[in-house]
Amino acid sequence: MKHLSDEELVRLYIETQRDTYFEALYTRHCDKVFRKCLSFTKNKAKAEDFTHDIFLRIVTKLSSFREQAKFSTWLYSVTYNHCMDQMRSPRQREVYAEDMYETLGTYADDNDADLVEMEAQRLNRALNYLTPDERGLLLMKYQEDISIRDIADTQKITESAVKMRLMRAKEKLRRRYLEALIFWLLIAIKALTAWK
Structure with a gap:
């Protein structure tokens, strides 16, 4: 067989x-x-x-x-x-970013484990702001490496619609990720100022 x-x-x-x-x-x-x-x-x-x-x-x-x-x-x-x-x-x-966390982990050494954990948490929070359809589309393209044509076929939409939806989902993810990053930076700055 x-x-x-x-x-x-x-x-x-x-x-x-x-x-x-x-x-x-x-x-x-x-x-x-x-x-x-x-x-x-x-x-x-x-x-x-x-x-x-x-x-x-x-x-x-x-x-x-x-x-x-x-x-x-x-x-x-x-x-x-x-x-x-x-x-x-x-x-x-809830949908988590375990595979993305593992990918981040492959680029870090043991000293960076805390940083990788923080980045994964921020990414996970940002992903949770996306709809299930947006998350699924991003995972199909960037985790599973499925072609635009195959995504269009499975979703029964045009290739241009897939590209547009991917662009919007990536922009929304980027915006939410940056918001989470800024939030944590403000907390860190506040903690440092209070410590002095």
Whole structure:
């Protein structure tokens, strides 16, 4: 099965309904789907539940896969949409920047751990001011490195709409991040003045 592409496995599963083909797809992609769900939920049990729900949805919708994009892009779209639906619910409002924190951590040595932690907290606060759609769009482009065309296909909007939404989301994130930075600088200045 390793020599078969995802798209070939999908075709074979649809034609034969043999579970081994779907199991091969599941084995290839379950860890990535779980990690994506975990990046939304920050809760291992919920991420496992989301992953289970997503693969149940995939097996029932597999016949709707039309190969207009790669299977992995289609799977990401289903994963993203499921997570976004769950995050839009009143019970799930927070999305964290764990992956971005890890990225910051790779550039810091042990002496910079506090600085990295502060930067990650500011970035996390700034991300929480974005809507789930804005956060999701930024994560698709800059964390998952999905092309503008593939994002447009998964979101069912034009490429120019994706570019415009990305530009607005980046500007909003930048503005909120700078506001958080200025706030902390003012607190630090006030603390230093009081200390003298």
